[in-house]
Amino acid sequence: MKTLGNFLLNLLKENPVFGLYLGICSTLAITTNLDNAIGMGVSVLIVLTISNIMISSIRKITPDEIRIPVYIIVIATLTKAIELLIKAFAPTIDAALGVYLPLIVVNCIILGRAEAYASKNNIWKSTLDGLNMGLAYTLSLAAMSIIRQILADGVLSLNNPFNSTLIFEINIIPAEYRIAIFKEPIGAFLTFAFLAAGVAAIQNATAKKAEVK
Amino acid sequence: MxxxxxxxxxxxxxxxxxxxxxxxxxxxxxxxxxxxxxxxVKATLKEIFPSATEFAEVKFEDASGKVNNVYEAKGQGFALKVTVQGYKDIITFLIGYDLNGEAVGFKVVSINDTPGIGMRIGDQEFADLVIGSSVPTPVDTLAGATVSSAAVVKGIEAAIVVFKTLAEY
CATH class of the missing domain: 1.20.5 (Single alpha-helices involved in coiled-coils or other helix-helix interfaces)
Incomplete structure (x- = not known):
């Protein structure tokens, strides 16, 4: 039960993007709309979880000297496999994410968790860690993209990635009050800064509470 | 060891x-x-020649290097895929001519120019101008989007040269 409690707490406390500042490159680049964020987030979640499982299961037979090259082989293989599957079954995601899809391989969250967690813990814990980190990454991307899409486009919409049909669309801001700059990189940095500050404030508050106790 | x-x-x-x-x-x-x-590719070709059922890629000669692919809509005309250098990035578009040399379709596939200026050539306004043109009287540039539209006009001229070698109209 304790593992499950940690699972939820870690979503905010050990958030890879806003807490550990990992995987920021893709976070800034692709969060222009919710479709991209979900597509990227779920792709990373899958690669991260499977890579954690595999690396954890081979942790006892992997020689220490070459562990990093072995991790890279595992991660690169998974990324390429996911990329091919997305190209085949969800081409709209592939078109939207472009070069960032193969670049999952250098997403530091994945190698970071392999080295810091999966190589030292059992398969069950590593699976949870992968799901936890992947979910936190997806939620972070979703938060960024919701803010940016609403401010820049004035609408919030989600398409089905497999047949590109619209799932929902809400018009929020009328055309003349939209802030196009949030589509640009500078908008990504601004959004990121505010969210990171917010998460840091929450973390500080809970840390102080723990001290008082 | x-x-x-x-x-x-x-x-x-x-x-x-x-x-x-x-x-x-x-x-x-x-x-x-x-x-x-x-x-x-078929989906975009269908937009240009809605009633055509059969498309085939055809061989062609292009001295300008701007025309990438040519597709023949059997009995209807030709669609040419053209790439030109826009203001910021390359512009890729498809233009369709029927067998009489009238432009019947224009679709910008990829463009990354300035929003509100160069990007306007991806709008319906410019597409309508192009569709009103024909092989003997090509389209003019679009006021306010000179750089991007001039590039596209050059691309269309290259497409016309290729089209003339393929079709006798």
Whole structure:
């Protein structure tokens, strides 16, 4: 039960993007709309979880000297496999994410968790860690993209990635009050800064509470 | 020495396994990806020649280097895929001519110029101008989007040269 409690707490406390500042490159680049964020987030979640499982299961037979090259082989293989599957079954995601899809391989969250967690813990814990980190990454991307899409486009919409049909669309801001700059990189940095500050404030508050106790 | 050999073998084995996995995934997805690509091109061609049922890629000669692909809509005309240098990035568009040399369709596939200025050539306004043009009287540039539209006009001129070698109108 304790593992499950940690699972939820870690979503905010050990958030890879806003807490550990990992995987920021893709976070800034692709969060222009919710479709991209979900597509990227779920792709990373899958690669991260499977890579954690595999690396954890081979942790006892992997020689220490070459562990990093072995991790890279595992991660690169998974990324390429996911990329091919997305190209085949969800081409709209592939078109939207472009070069960032193969670049999952250098997403530091994945190698970071392999080295810091999966190589030292059992398969069950590593699976949870992968799901936890992947979910936190997806939620972070979703938060960024919701803010940016609403401010820049004035609408919030989600398409089905497999047949590109619209799932929902809400018009929020009328055309003349939209802030196009949030589509640009500078908008990504601004959004990121505010969210990171917010998460840091929450973390500080809970840390102080723990001290008082 | 023994250590190095065992490490090398481990890494080689891991790589071989990874290669085998990828080969497996590739053999499943490759035909589907190929179909997707053809379907995507067909969908755009259908927009230009809605009533055509058969499309075929045709060989052509192009001295300008701007025309990438030419597709023939059987009995209807030709669609040419053209790439030109826009203001910021390359612009790719499709233009369709029927057998009388009238422009029947224009679709910008990719463009990355300034919003509100160069990007306007992707709008319906410019598409209507192009569709009103024909081989003897090509389209004019778009006021307020001179750089991007001049590039496209040059591309259309190159497309016309190629079209003239393919069709007798």
């Amino acid at each position: 023994k250590k190095i050999i065992s490490l090398t073998l481990f890494l080689a084995l891991a790589s071989a396994l990874a290669g085998a996995v990828l080969a497996g995934v590739n053999s499943i997805t490759a035909p589907i990806i190929e179909e997707q690509k053809i379907a995507a």
